[in-house]
Amino acid sequence: MTRIAPMPLDAITDPELRMLIAEGEALGVPDDLFPRIVARAPEQAVPLMRALVMSHAQGHVDHKLKEIMRILLARFANDNYFASLRSGKARAMGLTETRIDDGCFAYEDDGKGFSAAEKCALRYADLMFLDANQIDEAFYNEMKRHWSEAQIMELGAFVAFHYGMAMFMRSLGAKAAG
Amino acid sequence: MSVNPDAVDAAFFDELRKHYSDDEIVELGAFIGFNLGYHTFFGTLKFYPLFSPDGRLVSQAEAERLYGAAPTSLKPEVAE
Numbered sequence: 001m002t003r004i005a006p007m008p009l010d011a012i013t014d015p016e017l018r019m020l021i022a023e024g025e026a027l028g029v030p031d032d033l034f035p036r037i038v039a040r041a042p043e044q045a046v047p048l049m050r051a052l053v054m055s056h057a058q059g060h061v062d063h064k065l066k067e068i069m070r071i072l073l074a075r076f077a078n079d080n081y082f083a084s085l086r087s088g089k090a091r092a093m094g095l096t097e098t099r100i101d102d103g104c105f106a107y108e109d110d111g112k113g114f115s116a117a118e119k120c121a122l123r124y125a126d127l128m129f130l131d132a133n134q135i136d137e138a139f140y141n142e143m144k145r146h147w148s149e150a151q152i153m154e155l156g157a158f159v160a161f162h163y164g165m166a167m168f169m170r171s172l173g174a175k176a177a178g
Numbered sequence: 179m180s181v182n183p184d185a186v187d188a189a190f191f192d193e194l195r196k197h198y199s200d201d202e203i204v205e206l207g208a209f210i211g212f213n214l215g216y217h218t219f220f221g222t223l224k225f226y227p228l229f230s231p232d233g234r235l236v237s238q239a240e241a242e243r244l245y246g247a248a249p250t251s252l253k254p255e256v257a258e
Contacts, residue, residue, distance in 0.1 A: 003191045004200050038208055040204040041204045044208055132221055136222075157219065160216045160220075164213070165208075165211050165212075167211050171183060171211075173188075
């Protein structure tokens with residue numbers, strides 16, 4: 001049970017929010033718990049859900065890589081809820097639990113097969129809330145060797161938003177169903 | 179939520195409920211989460227306000243001189 005009770009699904013009548021809930025459920029991230037909680041702040045629920053789903057499932061960075069980054073961040077945030085959810089789209093693209101664990105805990109290991117670009121992006125997510133001082137000009141110069149500036153902004157905004165929402169759900173004591 | 183998330187426990191929520199409705203707590207929590215993430219990200223990008231305190235449009239170099247190289251709230255002596 002979360003510290004704030006989610007709204008019953010049938011009490012959510014905003015058609016845009018209902019559509020976003022369906023999109024999240026189709027993706028697998030989030031399930032309906034997150035939107036049923038944020039629906040208590042109706043002015044924020046739609047933009048939060050839109051940002052959560054769009055930043056993860058759309059854009060110009062490989063969805064599988066972003067799924068690993070998302071889980072890395074949720075684990076670092078000690079958020080059981082988002083750490084337990086999985087993108088069905090990423091799974092259909094071939095992402096396995098072994099690859100997720102390697103990406104979270106051993107991405108620097110050359111034997112795990114992550115490209116230099118993937119390592120750099122995972123390091124970006126890893127360091128952002130561990131030691132942001134290490135994400136300096138030299139770090140961004142290294143990022144630019146592998147990613148366009150648009151992709152770096154996509155990654156940075158993705159990392160910031162998903163970590164923030166993981167911390168929020170952690171504070172609520174939220175757990176994923178099943 | 180940022181410096182000691184373990185302190186945001188059931189007792190903390192009981193205290194929050196003395197002052198805020200559950201709907202307001204959700205609004206606050208999502209707002210804090212959003213800002214927690216984005217301000218850390220923005221901090222890595224090293225950008226500064228476009229305008230000086232007296233309203234002049236200034237370069238990023240001048241803005242850095244005016245506002246300081248690091249956000250005040252991240253200085254250790256302030257965090258303590």
